Amino acid sequence: MIMLSKLDQYFDFNTQALKLRSYRQQLLASNIANADTPNYKAVDIDFARELKRVSGKQPGDLRMTATSQQHLQATTGNPYNAKIMYRSISQPNIDGNTVNMDEERAQFAENALRYESTVRVLNGQIKGLMAAIQSR
Numbered sequence: 001m002i003m004l005s006k007l008d009q010y011f012d013f014n015t016q017a018l019k020l021r022s023y024r025q026q027l028l029a030s031n032i033a034n035a036d037t038p039n040y041k042a043v044d045i046d047f048a049r050e051l052k053r054v055s056g057k058q059p060g061d062l063r064m065t066a067t068s069q070q071h072l073q074a075t076t077g078n079p080y081n082a083k084i085m086y087r088s089i090s091q092p093n094i095d096g097n098t099v100n101m102d103e104e105r106a107q108f109a110e111n112a113l114r115y116e117s118t119v120r121v122l123n124g125q126i127k128g129l130m131a132a133i134q135s136r
Contacts, residue, residue: 010129014122016054019079020047021115026077027084028108031099039096042087042104047111054080 027043034040078084089098 007129011122011125013055014118014125016080017051017118018115018122020045020050020054020082021111021118023077023079023082024111025108025115028104028111031087031104032101032108035097035099035101035104037097040099041097042089042099043084044087044107045082045084050080050082 024045024047027045031040031042031044087098087100087103089100092098
């Protein structure tokens with residue numbers, strides 16, 4: 001049991017980062033999808049602040065109560081209850097929409113690249129462990 005705890009700690013930071021990056025990607029995609037929706041307000045999270053806030057903490061178990069074994073377990077889309085903020089914009093559209101497509105696309109692409117780099121780091125950690133296990 002202690003060994004599993006150490007493995008969890010080893011992967012914990014990057015696992016949390018991936019969950020937050022994935023959630024941020026959903027928010028950014030929602031902003032892009034709602035670019036033409038009147039009065040839609042663009043949202044985002046402060047990734048660095050949220051990651052710092054959850055570092056070293058385990059997310060709460062937010063599962064719904066199942067009254068039957070056939071019920072599926074639901075998970076929330078917002079890991080760690082990240083604080084969602086409205087994106088500030090200097091000039092909203094006439095219809096009240098605050099989505100700036102150039103900004104959203106840039107943020108979406110950057111977040112995707114950072115997600116991929118975190119996956120690569122995790123893969124490197126796993127390969128390092130596998131090499132250590134196999135070398136005896």
